[in-house]
Amino acid sequence: MSPFRDPLPLAQALIRRASVTPADEGALDVLEQTLTALGFHCARLTFGAEAGRPPIANLYARRGRTGPNICFAGHTDVVPPGQGWSVPPFEAQVVGDHLYGRGAADMKGAIACFVAAVARLPASETSAGSISLLITGDEEGRALDGTQRVLDWLAERGETLDLCLVGEPTNPRHLGEMIKIGRRGSLNGRLRVLGSQGHVAYPHLADNPLPRLLSMLAAITARPLDEGSAHFQPSTLALTSIDVGNEATNVIPAEGRAAFNIRFNDLHTGAGLERWLRERFDEVGGAYELSVEVSGESFLTPPGRLSDAVSKAIAEVTGHTPELSTTGGTSDARFIKNACPVVEFGLVGQTMHKADERVPLADLEALTRIYLSVLRACLTIPC
Structure with a gap:
């Protein structure tokens, strides 16, 4: 049995790296080690220094060479912790039934859930298509040397994404409440x-x-x-x-x-x-x-197979029928929409960017199960 099936240890390890934009502080090292152990080929990509900007660390990891290429996109950079925490912001403490720490909700927790979902895939289900992760360290910053630069690098290599799930904290109050199918x-x-x-x-x-x-x-x-x-x-x-x-x-x-x-x-x-x-x-x-x-620019991924797969997985795990929404601010999905259909679904965003950012342990497990269901659906039936 894979030791990576539980999202909590990886979420804690990521949170303990104080990767406040533009610093990485080893967060991508932690993720790369885990993904390599799961059979991914990892490429580390650093951009920005050539233009006189702070160097930004990014990671693209892929397992499999055939299509469809199902990509999970996210970021390991976080905003500064600020004041008013009841626990140290980068110790990733479990207090009661919650995981506390800067990035727990936005969005190191979701990254850990996706990795755990991959670890739970039986070997018989991993031969169809490819799974990839596009993880940037420049989402909370100026977004000049992150996702868009990695997409350009992929295009130069002739590598395509067939669909993408972004792990932003899309839910206002409870898990399963909302999927983002576009942004203003x-x-x-x-x-x-x-x-x-x-x-x-x-x-x-x-x-x-x-x-x-x-x-x-x-x-x-x-x-x-x-x-x-x-x-x-x-x-x-x-x-x-x-x-x-x-x-x-x-x-x-x-x-x-x-x-x-x-x-x-x-x-x-x-x-x-x-x-x-x-x-x-x-x-x-x-x-x-x-x-x-x-x-x-504004964009919309029209409701269809991808949003249907995510909605079905949410309903199976949580019993909720999610709203298909375009509300809120911007995200790196604004870049990815030029490459493939993209939707966003992650944890609850109620405490993101706040002191005592936290996520229920039960939500980490539930989100892992949702991501696993989405992977199964999209590897079996092209979305």
């Missing part, structure tokens, strides 16, 4: 409205940019962007900052700045939203500068 896109905008400085007693000798700044912001916030689509909630635009930096009460400033974020559904693209923004600002008039960064 995210656009960050920075607006600088230009004028000329002057004395407030002589406004005709100055060009006050602030009324134009307010008019521009009103032009993009006055009405909703849309009413939602078949699988997405309405897009949202949130102002995040308005800055003038003027401490004087008798000076008209030379410029005003604002920042905003748009979370957009499949009715929009990043390029289309940038055009819309410039049109609205041009209607107001005056000199301005706009910079836009799109960290990911």
Whole structure:
């Protein structure tokens, strides 16, 4: 019997590596050793240093050479622990019936569950197709040298993924509640409205940019962007900052700045939203500068064999019928969707990024059983 069938020891070993982005601290060494023992061929890939950025460690592991190639994607990097913990954040203590530690829910616990599921596969069921893991150390950071770079490396080698399950903590309150079949896109905008400085007693000798700044912001916030689509909630635009930096009460400033974020559904693209923004600002008039960064486009994996396989496994193990959702923030699935169908399912996210991040031990066992069922279904019937 494989010693790796229990997800808890591996989850603890991973949590005990304080892999706060961009550091790895040996987390991928722990995972590679386990996967090698399970018959995986592992490739360690480091990116970033060639561009003057901190080096990011990544791992791609595969067992089998035939199709379909069923991939599990995840990340071993975590956010800083912060303050307020009742137990040390990197000791991976079991307190009562919970495993505590930074990364327990997001998402070292899910990685351990998938590995344990692979270890539970009988030899008779491992000959059909391939199983792979794409694990990055750059999901919680800028995501410049992680999943996308590994996907580029795979494409250069002519290696394909047929489907992918991402182990993000998708469930708001209880295991089996929600599968992510898509994500909204995210656009960050920075607006600088230009004028000329002057004395407030002589406004005709100055060009006050602030009324134009307010008019521009009103032009993009006055009405909703849309009413939602078949699988997405309405897009949202949130102002995040308005800055003038003027401490004087008798000076008209030379410029005003604002920042905003748009979370957009499949009715929009990043390029289309940038055009819309410039049109609205041009209607107001005056000199301005706009910079836009799109960290990911919206995407949808239409309900089908993959989501059906995950839903069926969840129902078998938990008795719950999961919601197929596109809510929440971004994830590395935004990169993987260009390579193959992708859905996300993992642990409960209620404590992720918080002090005392934790996961019930029962959920580790249940998620392992769910992943095992998904593997069996997708190795037997191409998803």
